[in-house]
Amino acid sequence: xxxxxxxxxxxxxxxxxxxxxxxxxxxxxxxxxxxxxxxxxxxxxxxxxxxxxxxxxxxxxxxxxxxxxxxxxxxxxxxxxxxxxxxxxxxxxxxxxxxxxxxxxxxxxxxxxxxxxxxxxxxxxxxxxxxxxxxxxxxx
Numbered sequence: 001x002x003x004x005x006x007x008x009x010x011x012x013x014x015x016x017x018x019x020x021x022x023x024x025x026x027x028x029x030x031x032x033x034x035x036x037x038x039x040x041x042x043x044x045x046x047x048x049x050x051x052x053x054x055x056x057x058x059x060x061x062x063x064x065x066x067x068x069x070x071x072x073x074x075x076x077x078x079x080x081x082x083x084x085x086x087x088x089x090x091x092x093x094x095x096x097x098x099x100x101x102x103x104x105x106x107x108x109x110x111x112x113x114x115x116x117x118x119x120x121x122x123x124x125x126x127x128x129x130x131x132x133x134x135x136x137x138x139x140x
Contacts, residue, residue: 004036004037006037006042008041008042008045009045011042011045011046012045012046015028015045015046015048015049016048019048025050025051026049026050026051027049027050027051027052027053027073028042028043028046028049028051028052028053029052029053029054029075030042030043030046030052030053030054030059031053031054031055031056031059031075031076032055033059039054039059039062039063040062040063040066040068043063043066043068043070044068047070049070050070050071051070051071051072051073051093052068052070052071052072052073053072053073053075054072054073054074054075054076055074055075055076056074056076057074057076057078057083057086057087057092060072060074060087060090060092061086061087061090061092064090064091064092071093071117072090072091072092072093073092073093073095073119074087074092074093074094074095075095075119075121076095077095077097077101078094078101084104084105084108088108088112088116091117092117093117093118093119094116094117094118094119095118095119095120095121096118096119096120096121096131097121097129097130097131098131099131102120102131105118
């Protein structure tokens with residue numbers, strides 16, 4: 001059986017070295033249970049991160065439920081109104097991947113004091129994820 005042991009003290013030290021060498025904000029991507037190493041433990045070790053990136057709504061809520069107060073960016077999709085409301089209530093930044101998601105969140109923002117934190121993913125030509133049509137980009 002293959003396994004990997006992460007020294008959280010070393011991880012924290014390495015992160016502090018990176019942070020001290022840049023004026024930029026750092027988003028620590030800890031999706032998929034921090035790639036199998038424990039999302040909560042890893043988030044606590046990287047508490048100086050400006051933001052945590054996660055792929056699934058349940059990861060974002062789990063961080064909030066564990067009193068992780070850093071900004072959290074949901075990089076993946078959100079699929080139902082109950083989930084979206086829970087994410088908004090937990091102050092999670094939602095990633096917009098499509099015109100449809102943009103329309104949905106625009107309508108929700110009108111009902112939610114006008115404030116929903118969003119991150120817009122733009123397809124810059126790799127034809128993967130993100131908004132690529134010029135009409136939608138012009139609206140943004």
